[in-house]
Amino acid sequence: MCGIAGIYAYHYAANSVDHAELRRIRDHMTARGPDGFGEWHSQDERVGLAHRRLTIIDLSERGAQPMASVDGKLVVTFNGEIYNYRQLRMVLESKGYAFRTQTDTEVLLHLYAEKGEAMVNDLRGMFAFGLWDAEKKALLLARDPYGIKPLYYADDGWTLRFASQVKALLAGGKVCENPDPAGWVGFCLFGSVPEPFTTYREIRALPAGSTLWVDRIGIREAKQYFSIAEAYCRAEAARSSRNDEGLRRGIREALLDSVRHHLVADVPVGAFLSSGIDSGALVGLMRDAGQQDIQTVTLAFEEFRGRNEDEAPLAAEIAAQYGTRHTTRFVTEQEFSHDLPKILDAMDQPTIDGLNTWFVSKAAHELGLKVAISGLGGDELFGGYPSFRDVPLCVRGLAIPARIPALGDLARCSLRSVCQFLPSVNPKAAGLLKYGGTFAGAYLLRRGLFMPWELADVLGPEVARLGLRRLAPLRHIENLLTPRPRTGFGKVAVLESSLYMRNQLLRDTDWASMAHSLEVRVPLVDVELLSHVALVTTRSPSRAKRMLGSSPRLPLPSKVIERPKTGFGTPIQAWLQRDSRLQQWRRVPALAVNKCPWARRWAFDVAAA
């Protein structure tokens, strides 16, 4: 876990790399890597790589980055963890590669020497890296299959700059800050900015599961090497000879295997613990994997103490069952109010979430943790969201009426005018007929923050028009379903994993945890695990989450497994609404109406911040 950056002045007309700029980019990410820093420049001054380090594996100076191969022909700056680096190292050593360090970084260098860019297929973990190949005079950028680690780049046609954060690139001072309407429209539609867009025109995210080459003529088109949709299609097509019991055992083994891999570290690995199945099961599996001493942390709110909404007691029960060192960290409105400016500053791209992760990461950092396990991804993998039921249902019901030309638009317009007088009617209702008949449309309705026809009110008509054209939201969603999974579960899982989880949950976890120099690991977001679980969930989705809960040798208490998904809340919504600094939304009539969802107002204030 770290912060990476680089500049490649690839065009003959470009000025050489500005060392001071590279340092500004790098040092804007000090929180990502407070333990060390480094930079490397090519002799001809056309390439510079930089790194901020959070030491987790091989704590010695030898692990410092950017790291070069012995012959100096390869140099890498890397953020993340390669969980199977020991296995890869053994294979490489058997082929004659000599290692100088105990790091996963060095494995990247040798693996590239051995396999070229195809190396990414062998990596299990979360990663983003920039690797300079001096012989090819080319820079390889790569990002893990799910997009757990971020990687942004800005190409002005002369010079390529990359970094782990958008704000770091801006801090360099040479990237154009013109806004990207597609990023803003995406934010208003989804509540987070959908990759590859950002809110800045010149800055793009390297899509998850992709590589990108930059050589002397500039950037090539990004190449996707992994697709979640393809993984689901493969699982659907696979014939399994195993019976139910066999599959269940297979899942348990796969879960344990993932957790075991995610515990690789030279520092203690703790865990976020809520009262839900995902984090609880992971803590149980951490024990099964052999970790005796587990530090867990749960977030709680004074307002909820002793009330039904409080999840702290149940979390404490789970902690007691697995014998962890448990901490319940209380957050008050005063602390929230104090942290708010820091939160908005750390928020790399606008988002309507991430506040819980901010505080739980802060708590973990206070406990001295550098690494924590999170249950993120469980709902996407095991179908825990209501969307797994609602979206296919909606599509089935509306597929035929939605095909009648103009009916959807007609219904939307008439309902929209009704909604103006009846604010209690959900504004999304107006779009039901227009969008509900396809998976892409139904998903947009389910997850949408604002609806496309509302954007002009919040963003202004010109930004809305340009942004909708550039983003083309339905096509954007539809493209993720290529190849198209056959089952409804597969389709929703793909959309939840490639939109909500990738652009919202993983991004929020990254900035909110890195602001506290904490590495969050997500064993439920793992390609290897996915290939096992998808075999089951695409066939019998209904019992999937339960399987997760009963996977530890000592299963979770049944009240945890049986508890309905909703029930716990946080007072943060109320705090947000009360905060005097977050009242910009009052300027927009559409947001000032009673019963306007709080997330819409919060989104507007985030955008205005």
Added chain:
Amino acid sequence: MDERSLRVLALVTDAFGGYGGIAQYNRDFLSALAVCEGVGEVIVLPCAGARPKSALPPGVQQLYPVKSKVGYSIAALGIAQRYRPIDIVFCGHLFMAPLAAIIAKLLGASLWVQVHGNDAWEELSGLYRKSAEMAALITSVSRYTRRRMLEWVRIEPARVKILPNTVEPRFQPGPKPDYLLDRHALHGKKVLLTVSRLAAAERYKGHDRVIRVLPRVLAEHPETMYLIAGDGDDRPRLKVLAEEVRVAQNVRFLGLVSDEELADHFRIADVFVMPSTGEGFGIVFLEAMASGIRVIGGNKDGSLDALGDGVFGTAINPENGDELASAICTALNSAPANTGGAIRFKASAFTEHLEALVWSNFIAGH
């Protein structure tokens, strides 16, 4: 023709026998393209310009210009048929993009669109946008033009590359030529120079900005003369302005300078200044730099590319009079510049880059 070599149909405004910046660019481009490895033949159809005076470079065949719009389209379609197979349709100006896109589509050829300056800055109608979006490659003269175009064209940014202007070798440093010092009575004077058209439609060039700050420059350097080379319908306004700010004595309108005398005119100057807000690239900056004189330009447009982001010349906010006046005074106090900027944009670098673009876009993996 070699089986592997590419045949290119180039639809351009003018090239060999043409006049002005775009024709110059097209000549450099087409000459270099024709000698690229893997390129067999370049067939050029211009819609303006005269017949070339000198022989065409090897590999280039330029057809007679067809000046009417409809005639041009018919001719282009006919030529496309006659010269089949065509591998690449090169579109030298965005206003030809729909025609080029149709021909490329009909022939199954790749479309390559070139953009220069304000032709690509503002959003054009859907027809032009969709045509540009079909391009396998768009080359832009500057980062600024690329950025502006990407604001309204929905295309992978990786497909939009930069191929800057280049500078002719006749622009070289040298002593101030006596015949021009005599003609313009410039002995013992410090000389500011701007070279451009004086079109009322192109007031962004910034002659008026220079005239307005001239009193401040004269206060520090009373011996300064401002030479304005080039002509056009904006000249009367600028003359009146010079009188209004009482610097008419120090401003000389040279009119159109012949091609033969242009390089010498750069040499009689101490500072080239053009605080423009509308340059696609600004080849004059390169010509001035190649002549070894100090250069001042704006930081709001393609000028920044020619100025190397301020490394080779001074890049100022063109709309800020204080910045402009102080940049001029500083430049007048400084020693002559080195020609590093112009060297960076030398023709050989252009050719090498073009070759790499052709190779990676149309040969490797195809």
